[in-house]
Structure formats: C-alpha cells, structure tokens
Amino acid sequence: MLAVVEPRDKSTDVSLATQVAALWPHRGCEANIILGQFCPIGLHWWRQLDLSELVRGKDIRFCFSCKKVKIDGRVYDP
Numbered sequence: 001m002l003a004v005v006e007p008r009d010k011s012t013d014v015s016l017a018t019q020v021a022a023l024w025p026h027r028g029c030e031a032n033i034i035l036g037q038f039c040p041i042g043l044h045w046w047r048q049l050d051l052s053e054l055v056r057g058k059d060i061r062f063c064f065s066c067k068k069v070k071i072d073g074r075v076y077d078p
C-alpha cells in the first residue's frame with residue numbers, strides 16, 4: 001500500500017517555525033548552562049511540542065537552550 005505524501009513547501013515550514021518560536025520563546029535563564037554550551041556545535045536539547053490539533057502530520061520540536069525549531073527533521077533558526 002502506498003502512502004500519500006504531501007509536497008514539502010519550505011516557505012510554509014519557515015513560517016511555521018517562526019510561529020512555534022513565538023509560542024515557546026527562548027528560555028536561556030531556565031535551561032541548563034552546560035547543555036546550552038553544546039548548541040553552537042549542533043547538539044541541541046530537543047523538547048517536543050504537542051501541536052497535533054493545530055498542525056497535523058508534523059513532528060515539531062524546539063531546543064530548550066536556544067531558539068532553534070526542528071520540523072520533520074529539518075532545523076530552522078527563526
């Protein structure tokens with residue numbers, strides 16, 4: 001059985017990442033200082049947002065130590 005896959009629209013994901021970043025702003029004061037040191041080299045502390053009611057079929061995560069958002073495996077810096 002074949003799965004129906006929607007075409008990826010990069011501009012839609014960029015705007016979604018910007019909106020998600022506004023929902024959960026950068027919380028550097030609450031984050032672990034040690035783990036925050038790894039963000040510049042690409043090791044992030046990903047947390048998952050449950051936005052299944054708003055955005056269907058997207059795996060959305062945000063870094064607790066910086067402002068980056070990961071949507072379906074692609075990292076965005078809004």
